[in-house]
Amino acid sequence: MTTYFIYAGVGLCFLMFLALYRVILGPTAIDRLMGVNVIGTKTTVLLIVIGLIYGRVEMFVDIAIAYALLNFIATVGAARYFQHRKNLCSVGFGLRHKEDKGDTTE
Amino acid sequence: MHFIYMFLIMFGFWIVLSGKFDAFHITLGVISCLIVSFLSLDLFFHETKKKGRIAEVVRFLSYIPWLVKEIVLATIHVAFIALRPNVKDNIDPKVIMFKTRLKKDLSKVTFANSITLTPGTITIKVSDDEFYVHALTKKTAEGLPGEMEERVGKVFKEFGE
Amino acid sequence: MIIALTVLLTVTGFFFFFATTIGLIRFPDFYSRMHAAGKGDTLSSLLMLLGLAIYSLHHFSFGNFLVSLKIIFIMVFIFLASPTATHAIIDAGFESGVKPWTKEEERAEE
Numbered sequence: 001m002t003t004y005f006i007y008a009g010v011g012l013c014f015l016m017f018l019a020l021y022r023v024i025l026g027p028t029a030i031d032r033l034m035g036v037n038v039i040g041t042k043t044t045v046l047l048i049v050i051g052l053i054y055g056r057v058e059m060f061v062d063i064a065i066a067y068a069l070l071n072f073i074a075t076v077g078a079a080r081y082f083q084h085r086k087n088l089c090s091v092g093f094g095l096r097h098k099e100d101k102g103d104t105t106e
Numbered sequence: 107m108h109f110i111y112m113f114l115i116m117f118g119f120w121i122v123l124s125g126k127f128d129a130f131h132i133t134l135g136v137i138s139c140l141i142v143s144f145l146s147l148d149l150f151f152h153e154t155k156k157k158g159r160i161a162e163v164v165r166f167l168s169y170i171p172w173l174v175k176e177i178v179l180a181t182i183h184v185a186f187i188a189l190r191p192n193v194k195d196n197i198d199p200k201v202i203m204f205k206t207r208l209k210k211d212l213s214k215v216t217f218a219n220s221i222t223l224t225p226g227t228i229t230i231k232v233s234d235d236e237f238y239v240h241a242l243t244k245k246t247a248e249g250l251p252g253e254m255e256e257r258v259g260k261v262f263k264e265f266g267e
Numbered sequence: 268m269i270i271a272l273t274v275l276l277t278v279t280g281f282f283f284f285f286a287t288t289i290g291l292i293r294f295p296d297f298y299s300r301m302h303a304a305g306k307g308d309t310l311s312s313l314l315m316l317l318g319l320a321i322y323s324l325h326h327f328s329f330g331n332f333l334v335s336l337k338i339i340f341i342m343v344f345i346f347l348a349s350p351t352a353t354h355a356i357i358d359a360g361f362e363s364g365v366k367p368w369t370k371e372e373e374r375a376e377e
Contacts, residue, residue, distance in 0.1 A: 079355040188290030
């Protein structure tokens with residue numbers, strides 16, 4: 001069973017490298033943030049798998065809880081920060097850009 | 107009274123997280139649970155107390171199996187689109203806006219999270235009663251708000267008896 | 268029996284993780300990538316964690332039961348937090364003006 005968990009862990013690491021493609025080459029900052037969120041969710045699972053491999057799961061599960069909480073807080077915080085960046089992308093769309101399109105009825 | 111509920115919830119959580127029952131750890135738990143529930147009491151229970159809270163929880167629990175079924179369908183749908191060749195031919199994304207009849211904050215939150223977790227749709231923005239939703243295909247865009255709003259409304263008794 | 272269940276759940280979860288990541292790479296724009304990231308991640312991590320929680324009950328003792336309880340707590344947290352994080356990211360993208368990809372524009376460019 002340990003061999004199976006080692007394969008599962010290696011597979012998860014491989015998928016994290018695939019998601020790293022989006023983090024490095026993402027066209028906008030929000031794309032990178034999404035890649036980081038996906039990697040963080042995989043890391044939570046990977047921590048428990050590592051704990052089962054080493055037979056110390058009662059220690060690693062606490063780290064996994066803390067990592068899940070931190071991942072959520074970091075994602076929400078970074079998303080709130082980028083929410084007020086107007087020039088994230090050169091083309092405007094959305095509620096904030098309504099007036100730029102010549103919609104001056106108000 | 108709320109303080110005692112809060113303390114009991116916090117202390118049960120401490121027991122689960124620590125897993126040790128000697129006097130030292132229990133004392134530490136009691137002290138830190140008292141401090142935390144004193145500091146964060148006004149974050150919870152700010153709603154005025156009303157009847158029918160337990161019935162609401164039971165109805166919400168009966169809503170969960172349907173939600174789980176929808177989540178499984180949604181993931182299979184996304185996986186199917188992602189793994190087939192020619193992604194761009196299979197999708198036809200679109201941003202749509204509709205008004206909801208739900209009034210309470212909690213039911214709006216539940217409805218938005220349910221939209222995000224069901225096949226082909228994702229909530230972008232909720233302002234007052236306007237929902238902005240991004241739909242992946244034309245077929246899923248037509249299905250909104252539909253059956254789910256009825257179910258959420260039934261859970262929180264929005265549409266009267 | 269428990270091992271067979273664990274293997275089934277983790278393999279299914281791993282397959283959905285794989286599909287999520289492939290979708291993250293292949294989808295054309297930010298909003299449709301968010302579909303893959305938001306939905307696939309929730310279900311696949313729930314399945315994998317459920318499999319691991321069942322496996323840790325393999326040798327039953329109080330400590331292992333506590334470990335399973337903690338893993339189930341992580342599952343509940345992910346079930347609540349993942350749609351919220353998805354919503355926060357997509358709202359930030361919408362407010363800051365990322366343009367959605369549509370089929371009509373693709374045809375117009377050609």
